[in-house]
Structure formats: C-alpha cells, structure tokens
Amino acid sequence: MAGQEIALLFNRIYNETNRSVLAYITAKCSSVSDIGDIFQETYLELYRLLLKRGDGYIQNPQALVIRLAKQKVYRHYTLTQRLHQLLPLEGKDEKRPLTIPEEAGPSLEDQICDQALVDQICRELAHRPQVVQKIFTLHYGLGMTLSETAQLLSVGESYVKNKLYRTIKELQGLYTEKDGDNP
Amino acid sequence: MTERELLTQAARQALPDLEQVRKTCLASGNMPVETAGRTWARRLLPVAACAALILGTVAALPEQGSSSLPQSTQQGSSNEALMDRQNWEIHWNTLDTLPQETKMYIALMWEDFVEMDQAELCTYYGWDVFPQVPSDLANWHETGEDRYGIFRRKDGTVYCDQNVVNYSNEDATRVLHIALAKGNFPHSDVLFDTQTVPSTLAGVEMALGRTESGDYFARFLHRDVGFEISAQGLSQEEFLTVLASLVDS
Numbered sequence: 001m002a003g004q005e006i007a008l009l010f011n012r013i014y015n016e017t018n019r020s021v022l023a024y025i026t027a028k029c030s031s032v033s034d035i036g037d038i039f040q041e042t043y044l045e046l047y048r049l050l051l052k053r054g055d056g057y058i059q060n061p062q063a064l065v066i067r068l069a070k071q072k073v074y075r076h077y078t079l080t081q082r083l084h085q086l087l088p089l090e091g092k093d094e095k096r097p098l099t100i101p102e103e104a105g106p107s108l109e110d111q112i113c114d115q116a117l118v119d120q121i122c123r124e125l126a127h128r129p130q131v132v133q134k135i136f137t138l139h140y141g142l143g144m145t146l147s148e149t150a151q152l153l154s155v156g157e158s159y160v161k162n163k164l165y166r167t168i169k170e171l172q173g174l175y176t177e178k179d180g181d182n183p
Numbered sequence: 184m185t186e187r188e189l190l191t192q193a194a195r196q197a198l199p200d201l202e203q204v205r206k207t208c209l210a211s212g213n214m215p216v217e218t219a220g221r222t223w224a225r226r227l228l229p230v231a232a233c234a235a236l237i238l239g240t241v242a243a244l245p246e247q248g249s250s251s252l253p254q255s256t257q258q259g260s261s262n263e264a265l266m267d268r269q270n271w272e273i274h275w276n277t278l279d280t281l282p283q284e285t286k287m288y289i290a291l292m293w294e295d296f297v298e299m300d301q302a303e304l305c306t307y308y309g310w311d312v313f314p315q316v317p318s319d320l321a322n323w324h325e326t327g328e329d330r331y332g333i334f335r336r337k338d339g340t341v342y343c344d345q346n347v348v349n350y351s352n353e354d355a356t357r358v359l360h361i362a363l364a365k366g367n368f369p370h371s372d373v374l375f376d377t378q379t380v381p382s383t384l385a386g387v388e389m390a391l392g393r394t395e396s397g398d399y400f401a402r403f404l405h406r407d408v409g410f411e412i413s414a415q416g417l418s419q420e421e422f423l424t425v426l427a428s429l430v431d432s
Contacts, residue, residue, distance in 0.1 A: 036199035074355030140194035
C-alpha cells in the first residue's frame, strides 16, 4: 500500500480511537504526567505496524490500538522504561505557550488572568493524589461522565463525585472571592 | 471564563496535543520502517547501557532471610545440571524495592557505538551470556526495542560495555531484566550492606534479594562478566532456573 494510503488509514484510525485510548491510558498510568509519552508511543507503534504489514493486518482497529496502549503502559513502567524517562525528548513540565485568539473576545488582560488561573489550578491539582488527577483528566479533560469515569477507574460513582466535588470546593478558593472581600 | 471552562482547560494540560502527536507519527514514516522503532531504542540504550554511571541510593536491605532450597524439580527443563541443586545455598535478602534510576545524563558518543548482534555480544563477553528463560518471555532485541553493543573510542579503548537484555511476555506482566558488564558489576542503584548473606549456586557466589511484592534480584560475577538480574512476575523457581542456566553454562 502506498505511503499516502497508509497515512490516510492511520488518520482515520487515529480520529476514531484517540479519545478512548487517552481514556484508557489515563486510567491505567501511574502518573498523569506520563500520558503524553505513552500516547505517542502507542500511535508510533501503530504507524510502524501499518507501514510494515499494510491495512490487511488490522481486523479491529479499536481492539488493536487498545492492545498496543496496554503494552505501552506496562512497558513504560518496567525498569528500562524508567531509564527511558531519563532522556525526555521534550520537557513534560514545559508550560504551553499562552495562546491569544484572534477573534474578538475577552481582553488581553482577561486572557492573561485566565491563563494564570489555569496554571494555578494545574499546580494545585498536581499536588493531589493521582486518582484525583485522573478523575479531573477523564471528566473535564476528556468529557467522560461521572459514571464512565468511575467505571474506567474501577471505583464507585459516589467515590468519584466525592473526590471531584471536594477538590472543586478546595480549588474554589483560588477563583471565588470570600464574602466581604469584594463588596 | 466559567468555572467549568477553567477546570476543563486545567485538566487538558495533562493531555497531549493530538495534532502534534499525529504529525510526529506521520513524520516517522519518512524514515525506513526499521528505524521507527530504533528512534526509541536510541534514546534508551545509552542510558540503559549506562545505568553505568547512575548512582542513587534506593534499596538497601537491613533484614535477611533464608529459605530452604526448592525441592521440586524443574518442569520442562531437560538440563539435568539445572536440577542438580545439592550444592546450592540460597539466602534471600530482603529488598525494599527493585533498582530504580534517577535522572543523570551520560556522555556516550553515538559515533563510538559498535552495534552487535547476540552472537557478537557473546563473543565479546567470552561465553553465552543469554539465559534460558520461560517460554512465554520474548527477547526485546528481537522486536528491535533493545540494541546491543559497546562504546569504543577511535584509539580502541572501550569505555562502556554495559548492556541490558530484556525479556517480557506479551503484556509485560512478566519481565526479566538483565544488566551485564565485562569484568565488573554493572552500575546500578542497589546497595547491599555488609550484612548481606551470600548465596551459592553451582559454586558461584551471589547476592540474592527479593521484595515483599515478590520481585527478585540477583547480583554476581561469573566468568569475568558481572550480572544484575531482576524479575517481576516470575516465580522463585523460574528465577532460580534463569540463574542456574547462566552459572551452569
């Protein structure tokens, strides 16, 4: 199969599967900071497979990609993979550049304040237990329902709700003013 | 920005840039198929080869324990030498954890790297340094994820000959990790203290350790090659059989 066709096939599978793969990796990883690496390794492996074996090899793309993700999650945490982390290709902690949309919207000052607030929330979340970070990533980052999030993490829905709302309440101190602070 | 938008944006910081990953994957197709996997290996090997200079202090072992030798014979092995355990003396030292590495950057020059296949590696070390492993474990070298070799300067001096040999089953729930170097122990971050009780397998003295979670570790010198072997998901019997296949070889 020509390279162009493989690329098209890859794009199709990528579009169809990336959300579920992200959800799987988020649920299974030891640290949410590893999600990006494992996700990229998974799809690099998929693309390599497609180049090597062509499209006939894939019967069920969803199942194949999840299997690859599972393999990558396990391998990421084996000893050599821990070593692999010593030479990160990109700084995981690098802050994403501030993006300023061109269309009319909130003022630049508001944008900067919002971005600062987002960064502050991120820092706060980073100090929470992994399970809390996963709940936020699945529910808010990937738009999973509370029920789906609970199922992916193999915990009860009430547990998810409890962790989520309790953390939100604590985070609200960052962006809501106390009574009397701002009359 | 509403509260939900704020939290959504914050939560998405943990997620990768989908378009960037797509581009990276498609760009990897511009390389020969083999090298797509090697990109990863290139990053891995210098470090792996050089757990070499990595020194953290993670595991130590104040406790000691000893266990009697496994009485059962090894199923599926036709090697009688493996079953001859009369002169084995096994003492399991308690490990806090298996080796873990900390961040350290090592100056290994790729232009000095002399890649070797399995046979060439055995020739370099002077004997067959690959153990018998359970049949469900596959060598990562065969899938292109590990590369073997040494780092040799132009004047012929070998300055790093530590290699890592990995085996795992399909979902990597059973992993065997072997670091080896010529003439000395591979460098790692496991420190046995002076109280360690040595074990003996087929006349080879070694330090054996295991964690509470059932992971195993061994360190020994045999025929001028230093080994550090760790296993996750293997039984004690399987681990001892791997060791025996090396010291009996």
